[in-house]
Amino acid sequence: MHRRGVGLAAFDRQEQSKRSFAELSSALSQSQVDHLHSQLSQFRTALAHFASTHRDSIKNDPSFRHAFQQMCSSIGVDPLAGPRKGGWWAEMLGLSDWQYELGVQVVDVCVSTRERNGGLIEMSELLRLVSRLRGVMGGVITEDDVIRSIKTLQPLGAGYQVVDIGGCTMIRSVVKELDEDQTVILAVAQLNGGRIVEDQLIQQKGWTRDRARAALENMLLRDGLCWLDDQDEEFGRSYWVPSAMQWDI
Amino acid sequence: MALSTHTTTTGFLLPSIHSAPPFFTQQPNPTTQSIASEQWIRLILSYARHRRLFTLRVEDAETAGNDWDEVLRNERINRRVLPSYLSAIIASMAAKNVAAYEPPKQNRSALLYWRLPEEWAEVLHEWAISTGQLNTILTFYDITDPPIESPLTNIPLPLLRKAITILAKTNRAQLIGVADGEGVRFFAGSK
Structure with a gap:
């Protein structure tokens, strides 16, 4: 390109070289993107493989789970992030952000009503208040969901427990x-x-x-x-x- | 039986705990009682603010037919606050500085601080500025009964005096004696 041509043909030539440069550059970036994609999917598979082989340890051993979560956060992967329902964490471990979120809301309701109920709340009442907190109709959240969420809270040692009193399921949020x-x-x-x-x-x-x-x-x-x-x-x-x-x- | 909120004839929304029968009994368990009195204090202050009531007396629980009926009584469940309980609630309000016995040295009647004296001081100063009454002498009557209703209309004199004393500390007001009692002069001051 040191020498610029003159005349109409030069315009064509210039147009053409511009086009081929553009083609080359998009081909290059495409291959970069592909490469990145393949790396990402490889990483994802590896992580998923890791999660599935160590699934039980992650689920059962709080310190292992903590280490796993720390590892995830240090490489910038949030295992709890993802769509509302599902997400690969949910697939791999049977847990999801949804479950944790529900757990937090259960705690919220239990703590905020503790003053007036002494730390004992009936399941249906809890479901009603949690549903209200989430702004969903009754039935979307089931007793089973709440029980599972309370189980996920157990490592925190907050003493949340599901108890049966006279055929009525209640949640106790104080150790008593x-x-x-x-x-x-x-x-x-x-x-x-x-x-x-x-x-x-x-x-x-x-x-x-x-x-x-x-x-x-x-x-x-x-x-x-x-x-x-x-x-x-x-x-x-x-x-x-x-x-x-x-x-x- | 569901406990629900209730809107009174004066348009005040009573919390659902107000329809719980035991709410009207002084609780023997100190932890429970502290929860109950917290609820009562919140209720009393917000109702006082709603109706601009400045005083609460033990007598208000003795006989019906006063400003406090809607709160101290619940005819729907046939419960009321007994004078002894109200006296205890007032005592805990005084202890928490959200009320003060007025006159002092008795415990039958209290001034309610739904705004703290410090907050009233700011309201007072802002009113003086916005109505262009800086540097002029005002009587207390000018403040408690202004030609145009203000946030300070009917403010009890002891509370007004407290607010002025607070302003005086930052040189924004000066108490002065006038011919027929007390007066005050406001200054712009620096915040």
Whole structure:
């Protein structure tokens, strides 16, 4: 290109060389992109292979999982990123960001309602509040989803547990052992919108008055699992279990 | 039975806990009670702000027919706050500095700080600036009962005095005696 031609033919020649340069450059970048693609897919396969061979360790060993996640983040791969449902993490490990997200929301609801229910929430109530938080209709999130999410939270040691009380699934977010009497009380309260009085326990469960009073007072004073109402129309004194009450907020 | 929110005749939205019967009983468990009183304080302050109420008295729980009926009573579930409980709530409000006994040295009546005195001081100063009343002498009556309603209309004198004292500390106001009582002069000051 040192010598510029003159005349009309020179224009054509210039046009043509410009075109061939453009062709060459796009061919080059195409091959670069292809190369990158193949490298990426190779990397992905390797990572997937790694994840699938060490699947059990990743799932079961918290420290291994931590190391794996650290490795992923150091090479700029977010194992939790991906589409809402699925993603290769989900395929490989049976977990997904969706599951974690749900777990965080379960914690959110449990913690924000702990004040009023003493750390015990009924499954349907939890589902309702989580659904509201996510802005989805009921049924989209199932009990099973929540139970699985709570299981994924276990390594955190927050003490979230699914317990069965009188045929009613409840989630306990405080580390507190419920004794047998309390379990019975919660079940009775469940049937009465949260309200419970000594006489119910005496009549329905055949308890002595002393036993009923002691169990209720323990829940009230020692555990903070129920609230007192001293304006009860019928008995003058009733106990209310917040986790068995239906709250709109 | 679902516990739901309720909108009162004055247009105030009561929280759902207000329809829970035990909410109206002083709780023997201290942890539970601190949760309950937190809820009560929030409710009382937001209602006071809604209706611009400045005072809460133990008597308000004794007899019906006062400004506080909608909050201290719930006819729908037949519950009310007993005077002894209200007295305890007022005490915890005073302890948290969101209310102050007024007059001092008694515990039957309190001034509610749904705005803190420091916040009232700023409101007062901004009002003086926006109405062009800097450097002129105003009586307290000019402030509590201005020709055009202001955020300060009907502000109780003890609260007004507190706000002025706060402004005086930064040289933005000066309390002065006038012929028929007290007055104040505002200065631009530097924020």
